[in-house]
Amino acid sequence: MNIYTLIIFLYFTIFIIDSAPINSKSNSISIKKISPKHSLKEVHQFYKDYFMLKYQNIYATDQDKLASAKKRLSESVNLTISNFLGYYGEFTIGNQAFKTIFDLGSSDLWVPSQKCTQHSCRIHKRFNESLSKTFNPIGTPFSIEYGAGAVTGITGKDNVLVGGIETVGQIFGLVKEEIGKLFALQEFDGIFGMGFDANSKIKATTPFSNMVEQKAVTNPYFGIYLQRSNDTGHTGTLTLGDIDTTKFIGNLNYNNVSTYEGEYKSWILDVDDISINGIKLNFKNRQALFDTGNNLVFMSYEDAATYHKFINGSSLNNDGIYTVPCNTTDQVAYIIGGVSYNIDQSDLTTGSDCSSSVQPGGGGDMWLIGDAFLGNVYSVYNIKDFTIGFAPVSK
Template sequence: MKCLVAVLVCAVLAEGIVKIPLQKHKSMREALREKGIELPYQDPALKYQPNEFAGSAYMYINNYADTTYYGAISIGTPPQSFQVLFDTGSANLWVDSIYCNTQACNAHKKFDPRQSSTYSAKGQSFYLPYGAGSLYGTFGYDTVQVGDIVINNQEIGLSTNEPGQNFVVAKFDGILGLSYPYISAGGETPVMDNMISQNLLGANIFAFYLSRGGQQGSVLSFGGVDNSLYKGEIYWTPVTSESYWQIGVQGFEINGQETGWCSRGCQSIVDTGTSTLTAPSQLLPYIMQAIGAQQSQYGMYMVDCSQINNLPTLSFVISGVALQLPPSAYITQNGYQSCSVGITPTYLPSRDGEPLWIFGDVFLREYYSVYDRTNNRVGFASAA
């Protein structure tokens, strides 16, 4: 299912409280100012009142070509740092390890459990298939740090074999799954569930702000949201299946005209680990016809770049609210007069036969998304 080609900065955060290093060595305030976001001044002495900040972490994550959003975590004692894809479409945490010598593993940093005084082996192996790429591994336990949140005895997967080429060019050393434990391979307890059970969060939520145009400035937060990163209000919709972050879709509109395709209900999985908007395969030809896209010899749907402003706006009706995707969201300019449509098909059935969509990064760049485990709901607000 997963493509795998595939910010929150707290408004009350003093400089230096939580900072994930960026390639460009700018302060959080400077980086956000370039995006037109001005943080209010806060007294730096507030950091000496830890209760004011307990239970939340705000961290920059990297944007690679609008296809992959990843950031740093650390594992072990002393900590070993890794770049991981933050993925709401899977549940396991795994990293490359010294037990793996395939080309994909050798291209990345590897976790060495021998160098960690807090590591313990579980003695259980696993297999994880993704839409593109798969791996074998073994489970263990160790301390994991995400932002400034430290999780004790977190189950982690250590890769032992990553066949094929899919992970060779990946910008990340592993994946941190953020979906429900129901879909966790091997029954591994997800990171978010351990944060909850260890009472590490002020609120049992996390949120994403995804930058666009390959620019940096994406943010992932745990335990809180940042009002400066979205406009208007957050619209909430209930999770319909506590496995993926799956929600109901009541309507699909093209230029404000209801198509009727979801009149009997559609489902959608909200998935930061999928780079495109994924449509039910039976609906894709009609969408491309409405867009006026032509299929290339490589199977991609293309449009004339000069016509982008004339293309339709797509809208999803979710809990009574129409969330719009303008053509600027779903069209990517690949080069001079070469523009592709960031919508791909899925052939997976949904529950009760309702057509299944995947709201990947194409959708999520338009909307600040909030994932609420206490109330089992997803929130969307227009991204700032």
């Protein structure tokens, strides 16, 4: 896991459902969005560096660029602190409650340990081994680098309860040191990875995989609903092992997740195209990483330029940021698996300066798609069939 799994963001043939979709509020938890506190102008370079490092293997960026990005991030730590992005909620481990980011872009569970005495740990909830009768130490050391910081610690095993679902013997990280100031002012205590097992940095089965293997959930998928940018509250819902049919209209359409280096590591899909005002832009052979830790859609400079040629009144300012009219009426749709998903016009811009929700910063033919798209769909992530399903959200 990279922290690049935390900001801005994080993240998805036919999918066969063993039983009919149901509204399972008992298996759902409320998640709350952490929103950026700076303008896009102030953090644009930061975002690009962040995602370059988060997905450095997939983007295959050269080492000089990675080193430069890491240096810039380390020098902008104050900006980093106030611009974590993502959705957090509550869970318990060893009967101790924590606030955690539920992150599509990572695959590990970790929380601060009582043995971490740094300020960034002391102002958050810390796991106390002596308070859990079900805790078992493992002691395998781990270190996870986050560009502008890092965490180190050892592994342990305990029972996890989230959304009314309990799993036994989950391996997780007990952080003993937080290097840098990255976590000092965050609203969450730790990270709860929702990715694939192959992406685990502590070499553990993910919490959701354990739910499936232990039959704590009926189905091997989870659903995510995010409020659109013009909604109030900046909240969402994570439903484990079921589908909340009250959150979408029509049918869910499923698409195969792509592998990377022969393994399922990230929620990656093929993207057919984008249409603007009924005109297809003729993008070919594009793929996208889906990440709830990202507000925007990042593309290569060439693709972002093509996109904005079709957005009436768009322009590229001196800071390298695209802006669009605040009252834009353009009709934008992303075409995935032959299905068009319309984007609410409020999601074509972001911030008071009406920056475009599509910005340059992706790598080659790989896009990074965040809430500007995901807030318009109900999405379902299947870890056994390796598919992602989308349906338009209920309005």
